[in-house]
Amino acid sequence: MKLNKLSKALFASALTIVMGVSVIGCGKSPEEKPATTPGTTDVSQSGEKVEVDIFQFKVEISEALQKAADLYMSTHPNVTINLQTVGGGDDYGAALKAKFQSGQEPTIFNVGGPQDVADWIEKLEDLSDQNWVDRAGSTLGAVTSEGKVYGMPYGVEGYGLVYNKAIFEAAGIDASTIVDTASMDKAFAQLDAKIKAGELKEQFPLLEAVTEYPVKEKWVTGLHSSNIFINQEFKTGVDAYNAKEIAFEKSEDFKEYFDLMVKYSSHSDSPAKLNAVDYATQVGQGIAIERVAVTQQGNWVYGDVKNVDEQVAENLGFLPVGGDRIPLGVPMYWAINSTQPDAEKAAAKDFLNWLYTSDEGKNVVVNEFFFIPPFTGYENYPAQDALGKEIMRYQAEDKTTPWVFMGYPTAWGEDVLGINLQKYVAGEMTWEQVIDDAKAKWAEARQ
Amino acid sequence: MNKGSKKWFWIFTGPVLATFTLVVLIPIIMGIGYSFTSWNGISSQIDFVGLDNYKAVFKDKDFFNSFLFTAKFAIVSVISINLVGFLLALLVTSGLKGSHFLRGIFFIPNLIGGLILGFVWQFIFTKGFDAIGAALGIEWLRGWLSTETTGFWGLIILMTWQMAGYMMIIYVAGLQNIPDSVLEAAAIDGASKWDILRRITLPLVAPSFTVGLFLTLANSFKLYDQNLSLTGGGPGNSTQMVAMNIYKTAFTSSKFGLAQSKAVIFLVVLGIVAITQMYLSKKREVEM
Numbered sequence: 115m116k117l118n119k120l121s122k123a124l125f126a127s128a129l130t131i132v133m134g135v136s137v138i139g140c141g142k143s144p145e146e147k148p149a150t151t152p153g154t155t156d157v158s159q160s161g162e163k164v165e166v167d168i169f170q171f172k173v174e175i176s177e178a179l180q181k182a183a184d185l186y187m188s189t190h191p192n193v194t195i196n197l198q199t200v201g202g203g204d205d206y207g208a209a210l211k212a213k214f215q216s217g218q219e220p221t222i223f224n225v226g227g228p229q230d231v232a233d234w235i236e237k238l239e240d241l242s243d244q245n246w247v248d249r250a251g252s253t254l255g256a257v258t259s260e261g262k263v264y265g266m267p268y269g270v271e272g273y274g275l276v277y278n279k280a281i282f283e284a285a286g287i288d289a290s291t292i293v294d295t296a297s298m299d300k301a302f303a304q305l306d307a308k309i310k311a312g313e314l315k316e317q318f319p320l321l322e323a324v325t326e327y328p329v330k331e332k333w334v335t336g337l338h339s340s341n342i343f344i345n346q347e348f349k350t351g352v353d354a355y356n357a358k359e360i361a362f363e364k365s366e367d368f369k370e371y372f373d374l375m376v377k378y379s380s381h382s383d384s385p386a387k388l389n390a391v392d393y394a395t396q397v398g399q400g401i402a403i404e405r406v407a408v409t410q411q412g413n414w415v416y417g418d419v420k421n422v423d424e425q426v427a428e429n430l431g432f433l434p435v436g437g438d439r440i441p442l443g444v445p446m447y448w449a450i451n452s453t454q455p456d457a458e459k460a461a462a463k464d465f466l467n468w469l470y471t472s473d474e475g476k477n478v479v480v481n482e483f484f485f486i487p488p489f490t491g492y493e494n495y496p497a498q499d500a501l502g503k504e505i506m507r508y509q510a511e512d513k514t515t516p517w518v519f520m521g522y523p524t525a526w527g528e529d530v531l532g533i534n535l536q537k538y539v540a541g542e543m544t545w546e547q548v549i550d551d552a553k554a555k556w557a558e559a560r561q
Numbered sequence: 562m563n564k565g566s567k568k569w570f571w572i573f574t575g576p577v578l579a580t581f582t583l584v585v586l587i588p589i590i591m592g593i594g595y596s597f598t599s600w601n602g603i604s605s606q607i608d609f610v611g612l613d614n615y616k617a618v619f620k621d622k623d624f625f626n627s628f629l630f631t632a633k634f635a636i637v638s639v640i641s642i643n644l645v646g647f648l649l650a651l652l653v654t655s656g657l658k659g660s661h662f663l664r665g666i667f668f669i670p671n672l673i674g675g676l677i678l679g680f681v682w683q684f685i686f687t688k689g690f691d692a693i694g695a696a697l698g699i700e701w702l703r704g705w706l707s708t709e710t711t712g713f714w715g716l717i718i719l720m721t722w723q724m725a726g727y728m729m730i731i732y733v734a735g736l737q738n739i740p741d742s743v744l745e746a747a748a749i750d751g752a753s754k755w756d757i758l759r760r761i762t763l764p765l766v767a768p769s770f771t772v773g774l775f776l777t778l779a780n781s782f783k784l785y786d787q788n789l790s791l792t793g794g795g796p797g798n799s800t801q802m803v804a805m806n807i808y809k810t811a812f813t814s815s816k817f818g819l820a821q822s823k824a825v826i827f828l829v830v831l832g833i834v835a836i837t838q839m840y841l842s843k844k845r846e847v848e849m
Contacts, residue, residue: 208812387704389796536797
């Protein structure tokens with residue numbers, strides 16, 4: 115058949131052209147950057163010009179990271195670091211794929227856990243020989259495959275119910291009585307009654323509800339909220355990643371918690387409107403201006419709240435969720451693109467090493483990123499901010515649970531569960547349907 | 562055709578043809594190729610799976626829903642954009658004072674990027690509308706974009722606001738092409754303003770309608786940026802349009818092959834719709 119032949123020929127020639135283009139793209143003119151001996155991490159002496167492209171996801175630290183990169187470049191004049199930041203969860207994953215397909219492969223990028231490691235394995239540099247590996251405690255499980263370490267933890271983060279201590283104090287509520295969802299219900303009811311009676315009006319004129327729950331942000335509901343209950347079924351992210359099915363044993367507890375968040379929110383009488391509540395409404399126009407007293411978020415909101423009202427930021431603390439604990443985990447890992455020239459990889463490793471193990475770097479990590487360090491050796495760098503201190507308190511009391519959502523099937527947390535929860539608040543799905551669909555889609559993804 | 566004009570033909574069309582081949586034709590052909598594979602968008606291993614992806618598309622309820630939503634959106638937005646655009650064109654050609662200034666004003670929204678417009682309108686809908694609703698006690702103004710209906714009308718309002726000015730320019734050109742003598746003759750013959758509009762003006766600007774309908778129809782079907790920034794497809798994927806569904810399948814769910822087969826189906830459907838529209842509108846055009 116003539117047509118068939120023609121289309122085959124066209125497809126073949128198209129492939130050749132595109133492959134040619136991508137080879138050119140990947141190559142990044144290696145003759146300009148001669149490779150140093152493999153294995154050397156110190157490129158500062160070599161004097162050859164090296165360009166390191168960083169493509170990372172954490173919007174909150176992009177400015178501080180740029181400053182850190184400038185600082186590094188001032189002592190390593192031969193290295194140029196180009197930083198690009200694309201925000202949050204799924205969006206970053208999509209942007210990263212697009213970036214790789216466009217041929218502009220970054221030197222340093224982020225992976226989130228076992229699924230990412232499996233997806234990107236062809237591009238991941240083995241980092242097992244790096245000297246931070248033995249200081250990383252138990253954080254490397256999610257990025258270890260066949261005994262090799264492929265990622266460096268960003269930092270440890272925790273989330274729970276961020277609450278305003280001043281409001282609780284004014285309402286005469288003892289936060290330490292909250293140890294499970296039932297006691298939380300009791301405390302919130304008490305606060306709710308006081309808000310509705312206008313008793314706190316004078317002190318907190320904007321206060322209108324106990325909680326704000328951003329159902330629009332599928333990562334908050336589908337990943338973080340669900341994790342509180344799913345981590346009682348799967349103990350680690352790797353367990354979740356290997357699970358063919360999810361039983362959702364704690365789905366009733368999850369419902370109780372979810373309904374509680376909705377019940378005490380500013381849209382309790384028309385929950386569907388929570389579908390329009392986003393991160394900015396919840397944080398910048400919520401907890402930060404004392405419009406609400408409680409919201410489910412993590413220690414990363416400290417900077418955003420501080421930008422609005424420093425006083426409020428200092429008054430923030432964590433209430434435990436789903437028990438007397440808060441979930442702690444590593445949000446993302448740094449990874450190095452193994453297909454880049456050796457000199458570039460060496461510079462990338464050196465930069466990450468510098469950032470997390472040098473004194474200058476440690477200062478940036480703790481005091482400018484507001485990270486809880488993922489490595490030992492930070493004894494002289496205690497957390498400075500209110501939420502970081504709270505996390506260290508929970509850590510010290512050993513009242514923490516793990517993050518397992520990076521072990522969920524690709525896009526399951528946000529695009530299945532998160533979406534279903536939106537339909538649940540809109541009244542289009544019952545809780546059983548939400549859970550049944552989530553179970554089915556999990557099994558389907560793991561076939 | 563003499564030798565000289567043939568040379569010029571290739572000098573002018575050659576570069577365009579080459580570019581078109583490189584950035585449109587080849588990707589389409591490659592895309593069709595990928596639609597028969599189970600590629601995840603990352604791995605260098607690409608497995609041929611035959612028609613599996615196409616079978617999966619027809620079982621994908623979310624894709625069907627987003628197609629339905631997109632079609633509904635396209636119908637309503639094509640009507641509203643062209644109607645508003647044509648009315649604006651009538652307004653600014655009616656000899657009104659400051660009509661040149663108004664033309665500029667009406668056209669400006671079109672110069673702002675879709676993403677930014679989406680965020681601006683998101684603010685207007687969720688904060689502006691909400692504040693007005695709260696102050697005046699109008700309940701339906703509150704909680705915009707939190708339901709499918711408000712998300713839908715939000716998109717329509719946004720797109721109409723953005724595209725009407727552009728369509729206005731096309732209709733202004735069409736209206737100015739109508740010779741004054743024809744209009745004057747009709748007026749002298751005693752035709753009312755409405756009759757002139759219906760019997761003379763409308764048939765004579767039909768070619769502009771062909772262009773206007775085609776542009777808005779294609780644009781509405783392929784809409785992505787405004788959809789992303791205004792509603793992000795939410796709540797619960799209910800306002801997710803086809804382009805976003807395809808993008809999410811490819812890049813979020815890592816099913817590149819499946820996404821490609823959706824894209825191929827989308828291309829075919831869009832092609833049929835556009836050709837039908839062109840055929841029908843062309844039939845209505847009249848020669849002077």
